[in-house]
Amino acid sequence: MTSPGLFTAHVPGTSLLHRMPLWPKLAGVIAVGAMAWLVGSPWPFAAVTLVLWALAVAAALPLRRLLRSIRTLLPVLVVLLAFQWWSHDLAYAVHVVLGIANAFVAAGILTATTPVTDLLDAVVRAARPLRRVVDPEVVALTLGIVVRSVPWVAGSFAAVRQSARARGLDRDPRAVVVPTVVHVVAYARATGEALAARGLTDPPDDEPDPDIGSGGRRS
Amino acid sequence: MTSVRVQGATVTLPADGSPDGRSRTILGPVDLTLDEARVSVIGANGSGKSTLLRLLNGLVAPTSGTVTVDGLDTVRHGARVRRRVAFGFTDPLSQLVMPTGREDVELSLRRRHRARSDRRAAAEDVLARFGLSHLGDQSVYELSGGERQLMALAVVLATDPALLVLDEPTTLLDRRNTSGFTRLLETLPQTVVLATHDLELALLADRTIVVDAGRVVFDGEPAVAVERYRNLVDEP
Numbered sequence: 008m009t010s011p012g013l014f015t016a017h018v019p020g021t022s023l024l025h026r027m028p029l030w031p032k033l034a035g036v037i038a039v040g041a042m043a044w045l046v047g048s049p050w051p052f053a054a055v056t057l058v059l060w061a062l063a064v065a066a067a068l069p070l071r072r073l074l075r076s077i078r079t080l081l082p083v084l085v086v087l088l089a090f091q092w093w094s095h096d097l098a099y100a101v102h103v104v105l106g107i108a109n110a111f112v113a114a115g116i117l118t119a120t121t122p123v124t125d126l127l128d129a130v131v132r133a134a135r136p137l138r139r140v141v142d143p144e145v146v147a148l149t150l151g152i153v154v155r156s157v158p159w160v161a162g163s164f165a166a167v168r169q170s171a172r173a174r175g176l177d178r179d180p181r182a183v184v185v186p187t188v189v190h191v192v193a194y195a196r197a198t199g200e201a202l203a204a205r206g207l208t209d210p211p212d213d214e215p216d217p218d219i220g221s222g223g224r225r226s
Numbered sequence: 227m228t229s230v231r232v233q234g235a236t237v238t239l240p241a242d243g244s245p246d247g248r249s250r251t252i253l254g255p256v257d258l259t260l261d262e263a264r265v266s267v268i269g270a271n272g273s274g275k276s277t278l279l280r281l282l283n284g285l286v287a288p289t290s291g292t293v294t295v296d297g298l299d300t301v302r303h304g305a306r307v308r309r310r311v312a313f314g315f316t317d318p319l320s321q322l323v324m325p326t327g328r329e330d331v332e333l334s335l336r337r338r339h340r341a342r343s344d345r346r347a348a349a350e351d352v353l354a355r356f357g358l359s360h361l362g363d364q365s366v367y368e369l370s371g372g373e374r375q376l377m378a379l380a381v382v383l384a385t386d387p388a389l390l391v392l393d394e395p396t397t398l399l400d401r402r403n404t405s406g407f408t409r410l411l412e413t414l415p416q417t418v419v420l421a422t423h424d425l426e427l428a429l430l431a432d433r434t435i436v437v438d439a440g441r442v443v444f445d446g447e448p449a450v451a452v453e454r455y456r457n458l459v460d461e462p
Contacts, residue, residue, distance in 0.1 A: 016325050019363045123324055124332045128342060144336070151333070155325050158367060197320035204285055204315075205334065205382060206308035 016158075017122050022066040024120040029129050032117050039113040043106035049098050052105035059112045068119050076115055077108065079161065084108060123151050148207060152198060163190045228310070228389045228417040230260040230282060234291035237277050253277045253440045255291060260419060262432040264411075266448065267421040268455050269437035275393075275421040278437060282391050282419060283311035295389060312387040312416075316394040318378035319366065327369070327377040328353060328362035334384040349384070356380040356410075372403030376410070383416070392420035396427060425452050 019025075024032070039055060046052065063073055084104050091100035118126075127147040134143035167186045168177060176182035202208050236254030241247055253274040269275045280286035281293045284300035284307050293300045300307045315321050324330040331349040339345040353359045358380055361373055369377060375395060383390065396404040408427055411418060422428050434451035436444040436458070444454045 016365045017329070017363070122332075123326075123329045124336075124345070125342070127333075127336075148333075151329075152323055155323055158365075159319075162367075194320075197315070197317070198323055200285065201315060201321050201323060204283060204308070204313035206305060207333070209305035209308060 016072070016119065018066075018068055018072075018119045020067050020120065022120070024062060024066040024116065027120075029121055029125055032121065033129075036110070036113045036117050040110040042109070043103070047102070049102040049105060052102055052109060055109050056105055056112075059109060059116065063112070063116055066116065066120055068116065073112065073115060076111070080108070080111055118154065123154060126154075127151050142210070145208070148202070152202075156194070156198070159194060160187075160191055163187055163194070227261060227263065228296055230258070230389070230419070231294045232256050232258040232260075232278075232281065232291070233293075235281055235288040235293055236290045237274075237281070237286055238289040251289075251440060253281075254288075256442055258435070258442065258445070260417075260433075263417055264431040264433075265419045266428040266431035266434045267419065267437060268423070268425065268428050268434060268451065269421075270459055273437045274440040275437050277440075278435075279313075279391050279393050279419065279421050282389070283308050283313050285313065309385065310387055311389045311391060312382035312385070314378060314382055314390065314392040314395055316397050318371075318374040318398075321378040321381060322366040322374065325365055326363050327358060327366060327380070330366070330377070330381045331362070331384045334381055338385060352380055352384045356383075370403075371398055371400070372406060375399060375403065375407060379407075379410070383414070388416060390414065390416040390418045392418065394421055394423060396422065396424050425455070428452060 039059070042052065042055065063070065084107065087107070088100045088104045091103050127150070130147040130150055131143040134141065134146045137143070137146075164183070164187050167190065168183050170186075171177045171179070171182040174182070199208075234255045234257060236251055236256070238249050238251045241249045244250060256278065267275050267278060277286055281288060281300065282295065284293075284304040287301050295307050295310055298307050298310070322330050324333050328349055331352050332345050335345050335348050335352075339348050349362075350359065353362045356376060356379070358373075358377055361369060361377065366374060366377065375398070379395075396407055399407060404424065404427070408430065411420075412430070420427070420431075428434050429448045429452060431448050433446065434444075434448040435442055436451050436455045438458055443458070444451050
C-alpha cells in the first residue's frame with residue numbers, strides 16, 4: 008500500500024536514544040508539544056528544531072524518511088502559516104508552524120527509536136489502574152494498531168486519488184473520499200477478523216490447556 | 227493428530243439487511259470428521275469454502291449444528307479453540323497488525339511470555355526457525371508478497387498451534403513463491419486444512435473436499451476430487 012514514514016516505523020539501532028528508557032523520551036515529546044503554550048517567541052522553536060534534527064542524525068535515523076513524513080504534513084503547515092500570518096503576524100505564524108512540526112518530528116523520533124512492543128508494555132503499565140473498567144492489553148493493542156494503520160490509510164488515500172485521476176475525477180472530492188472511507192472500513196473489518204482469529208480479542212483464559220505448545224501433531 | 231468434527235453445521239445470514247428481506251443459508255448442513263494431516267478444500271468463488279474454514283476456529287459460529295476441535299466446542303470454548311487453531315488469511319497484510327514482523331511475532335507471544343526479554347528471545351527463535359531474522363525489523367509494507375506471506379505464517383505459528391487453517395494462502399503469490407510456500411507447508415508438524423484455487427496444491431493433500439453452493443459435493447481422494455471439481459466448473 009505504501010512505504011512507512013518515520014512516524015510509524017521503528018528503526019533498529021544502538022544509539023543513546025535507542026537505548027534510553029521510554030519515559031524520558033516520552034517526557035521530551037510532551038515538553039516539545041507543550042512549548043506551543045509556554046513559549047511566545049519563535050526563536051526557541053527554531054533552536055528546538057535544530058536539536059531534534061541533530062538527535063535524528065545522532066540516532067542514525069534515515070533523514071529521507073523524516074523528510075517524507077514532513078512532506079505529508081507540509082500542505083497543512085503551509086495553509087496554517089498563511090492563515091496565522093494573515094490573522095496575526097509572521098512571528099506568530101512561524102511559532103505555531105514550528106511548534107506543530109517539532110511535535111511531529113519529536114513523536115517520530117520516539118516511535119523510530121522505540122519498538123512498538125515497548126510502547127505497548129508502557130501503555131499496559133499505565134492503564135493498569137483502569138483494569139476493572141478496561142483490559143490494559145486491549146488499550147495497548149488498540150494504540151499499536153493505530154500506529155500501524157496510519158501509513159495504510161495514507162496509502163489507500165493516495166491509491167484512490169490516483170485511480171480517480173485516471174478516470175478524470177480528481178476534482179470531485181466524492182470520488183476520493185467515499186472510496187477511501189469504504190477501504191478504511193473494509194480494512195478495519197479485516198484487521199478485526201485477524202485479531203479475533205489469533206485470539207487477541209479473547210479475554211485472558213486461566214484454564215490449563217496441557218496440549219498447547221507441543222505444536223507437532225503430524226504422525 | 228488433531229481431530230475436527232463438524233456435525234450438521236449450517237451458516238445462515240439473517241434477514242436483517244439482506245436485499246430481499248429473507249434469510250439465506252450460505253453453508254450446510256455439513257457433516258465432516260477431519261483426522262488427516264493435510265486436507266484441502268476446493269470450490270468456486272462464493273461456494274462456501276471460506277465460511278467452512280472460519281467455522282474451524284470459531285471465527286464464524288454455526289447457526290445450527292456443532293463444530294469441535296479435539297472435543298472443544300468452537301462456540302463454548304472459543305478462546306481455547308483459537309489457541310489450538312491458527313488461521314491464515316489470503317492477504318498477509320490483513321494478518322500483520324504491527325509495523326514490523328518482529329513486533330507482530332512478539333504480539334503473538336505476549337500472553338505466553340510476560341517478561342520482555344523472554345518474549346524477545348522467543349520471537350527471535352520463531353523468526354530464525356522460518357529464516358526471517360534478517361527481515362524482522364523491516365516494515366511489513368517493505369516486504370515482498372512471498373516474504374509477507376511467510377512472515378504472516380510465522381506470526382500465527384509462533385504459539386505452536388496444533389491445527390493450521392489457511393484460506394487461499396497462495397492466491398497472491400507468484401509461481402516461485404507458491405513453490406517455496408508449498409515446500410514449507412510440507413515440513414510443518416501441524417495438521418493443515420487449506421482452501422485453495424491452486425489445484426496442484428490441492429492434489430498434495432491426503433484428502434480433498436469439494437464445496438459447491440454451500441454443500442460438500444465430494445469428499446475423498448484428491449485426484450478424484452479435482453477431476454469432479456473440473457467437471458463441475460466446466461459444465462455449461
